[in-house]
Amino acid sequence: MSGDARGxxxxxxxxxxxxxxxxxRTALPDVLGVLEASGYGVLQLxxxxxxxxxxxxxADQVAEYAHHGYAVVAVGVRGExxxxxxxxxxxxxLRHRGVALPPRYLVCPEVDAVAxxxxxATFLAGYDLPAEEQRRWRx
Amino acid sequence: xxxxxxxxxxRGTEQKAPRKVALVANCLLNQNAKVCQGAHYPGLVxxxxxxxxKRGYVLQQLPCPELAFAGVRRWWAVYEQYDTPAYRTxxxxxxxxxxxxxxxxxRRGDEVILIGLDGSPSTGVRFxxxxxxxxxxxxRPEDDWEIQPRRGxxxxxxxxxxxxxxxxxxxxxxxxxxxxxxDEAGARRDLEQFLDSRETTEGSRDGGKVxx
Numbered sequence: 001m002s003g004d005a006r007g008x009x010x011x012x013x014x015x016x017x018x019x020x021x022x023x024x025r026t027a028l029p030d031v032l033g034v035l036e037a038s039g040y041g042v043l044q045l046x047x048x049x050x051x052x053x054x055x056x057x058x059a060d061q062v063a064e065y066a067h068h069g070y071a072v073v074a075v076g077v078r079g080e081x082x083x084x085x086x087x088x089x090x091x092x093x094l095r096h097r098g099v100a101l102p103p104r105y106l107v108c109p110e111v112d113a114v115a116x117x118x119x120x121a122t123f124l125a126g127y128d129l130p131a132e133e134q135r136r137w138r139x
Numbered sequence: 140x141x142x143x144x145x146x147x148x149x150r151g152t153e154q155k156a157p158r159k160v161a162l163v164a165n166c167l168l169n170q171n172a173k174v175c176q177g178a179h180y181p182g183l184v185x186x187x188x189x190x191x192x193k194r195g196y197v198l199q200q201l202p203c204p205e206l207a208f209a210g211v212r213r214w215w216a217v218y219e220q221y222d223t224p225a226y227r228t229x230x231x232x233x234x235x236x237x238x239x240x241x242x243x244x245x246r247r248g249d250e251v252i253l254i255g256l257d258g259s260p261s262t263g264v265r266f267x268x269x270x271x272x273x274x275x276x277x278x279r280p281e282d283d284w285e286i287q288p289r290r291g292x293x294x295x296x297x298x299x300x301x302x303x304x305x306x307x308x309x310x311x312x313x314x315x316x317x318x319x320x321x322d323e324a325g326a327r328r329d330l331e332q333f334l335d336s337r338e339t340t341e342g343s344r345d346g347g348k349v350x351x
Contacts, residue, residue, distance in 0.1 A: 006171050007181030019197045032188060039181035041169030044200035046240060053236040060207045061172075068211045070171055 007039035008138055009128060010065065012058075012074040014084025015047040017107060027109040029117030031075065038124040043072075045090075048081050055086055059093035062102075069137020071128050072102045075120075079109055103127060157248040161196040162241065163187065164256040165203035167314060172203040174215055179321055186327045187254065187314055194334055197249075199240065202233045204261050204293040214277050217270045217284050218260040221292045230261075230293045234300035245306055252337065253309045254330070255294050258317030263291035265313050282319055310337060 016024070017031040035042060043061065046054055065072055076083030083106060091101055105123045108116055128134065167187050170178040191198060205213060205221075208229050244251050255264035270284040290298070298308065312333040315326040 004173075004176045004178045005180055006173065006178035008171065010169055010171055010182065032183065032192075036183045036185055036188065041171045041182035042200065043169060044198070051236075051240070053232075054202075054240070057202050057207065057233055057236045061203065064206055064211055065171065070211070 007041065008069065008134070009039060009071040009073075009124075010041035010043055011035055011124075012043045012045055012062070012072065012085065012090075012102065014045045014075070014077055014080060016080050016084045017075060017077050018042070018044055024109065027113060028077070028107060029113045029120055031107065031120070034117055034121050034124065038121055040073075040124055045084065045086055048084075051086070052089070055090055056093055059090060059097055059099075062094060063097035063099050066099045066102075069129065069133060073124070073127055074102045074104045075107060076104055077107045077109065155247070157250060158244075159194070159196045160199055160244045160249045160251045161191050162199050162201055162251065162253045162309070163191070164254065164259075164262045164314070165201050165206070166256060166262075166316075167254065168198070168200045169203075171211075172206045174205070174213055177215075177317070179316060179323075184314065184316070186323060187330065190327065190330055190334065191254075194338075196252075199244070201237055201262075201293075201297070204230050204233055207233070215279075216260055217273050218263075218267045218287070218289075218291065219269060219271050220273055221260050226292060227296055230296035231300060233293070234297045237297075238300050238304060241301060242304055242306060250337075251309055253294070253297075253311035255291070255311060255313040256317055257313030257315040258286060258319070259291050259313075261291040261293035263289070263313055263317070264294055264311045266315075266318065267291045268317065286318055 013031065013035070017028065020028050032042070043058060045058065062072055074085055076085045076087075082088060085104070094101060105120060107120060166172040167184045170180045170182055170184065188198070204226075208226060209216075241251060253264065256262040257264060257266045258268050260268050265288060266286045267289050268284045269287040273279065273284070294311070301309070312330065314330060315322070
């Protein structure tokens with residue numbers, strides 16, 4: 001795709017990691033900063049609560065990406081209800097749309113934030129679709 | 140300039156401090172949503188994120204209407220091509236999905252702004268792209284669309300949904316990504332001026348606590 005800078009990779013990210021509270025910020029790596037440096041886009045998940053229609057809309061988008069050569073991961077946070085991913089409701093929505101569940105990474109607030117940021121960056125760098133799939137779509 | 144609707148608070152009810160919330164166009168956090176050849180960054184539009192975070196904004200990503208409607212391999216299009224009953228119905232569904240979150244922000248007293256994507260047929264705020272004769276076999280040789288000063292379809296429908304809920308219009312601007320030649324420094328300057336003007340307005344309004 002000439003003249004286009006897209007990275008073909010993105011992450012489902014809980015609101016709690018995109019907009020951490022002041023208190024949580026000191027315990028967490030800069031998740032948006034790591035995603036940006038790794039060339040990932042973001043699909044923001046809503047905070048805890050209902051949001052059934054919004055989760056369906058997000059699942060529609062993930063399905064469109066997943067079916068056209070984009071790599072999608074999910075980033076949860078340990079200690080949040082459902083790890084911030086709404087997984088109990090999101091997983092069936094994705095399955096219903098024929099999407100294999102994305103690999104998950106759990107950010108751990110209780111460990112050293114710098115080390116956790118590095119571990120997270122390593123995970124992101126190491127994930128992509130198989131080369132054959134990339135060649136099929138990313139022209 | 141009322142953007143806070145926390146006038147319904149019960150006396151004595153504990154309230155968290157109001158926040159500044161920026162509703163951002165989907166592709167400002169995910170350039171993979173852009174139409175083919177439209178992505179200027181791998182993922183996040185870093186200057187937008189940096190400017191907003193530096194000023195303490197909470198980020199709220201909006202859904203991308205074009206991606207879910209016409210797909211990731213859609214053709215380029217202008218306002219007139221998306222101005223159909225089916226697309227507007229689709230946008231209204233997305234607006235109904237995100238509006239409860241926006242309403243929640245406003246009801247708790249947060250200051251909410253909207254950062255769209257100027258030049259976009261869907262997410263344009265100050266400008267959209269227009270060419271009434273586009274259609275049929277996609278063989279436009281060069282960038283021959285025109286920029287018109289109006290909202291995109293998605294922003295029109297989102298604002299209509301918020302109005303239906305009795306919510307005030309949001310202060311809004313657009314990151315000028317789809318205006319033909321992209322000038323990052325100019326777009327950044329523009330955004331910063333918009334945010335500066337917000338801070339001046341808020342500061343002059345009785346501490347910016349309640350405006351309605």
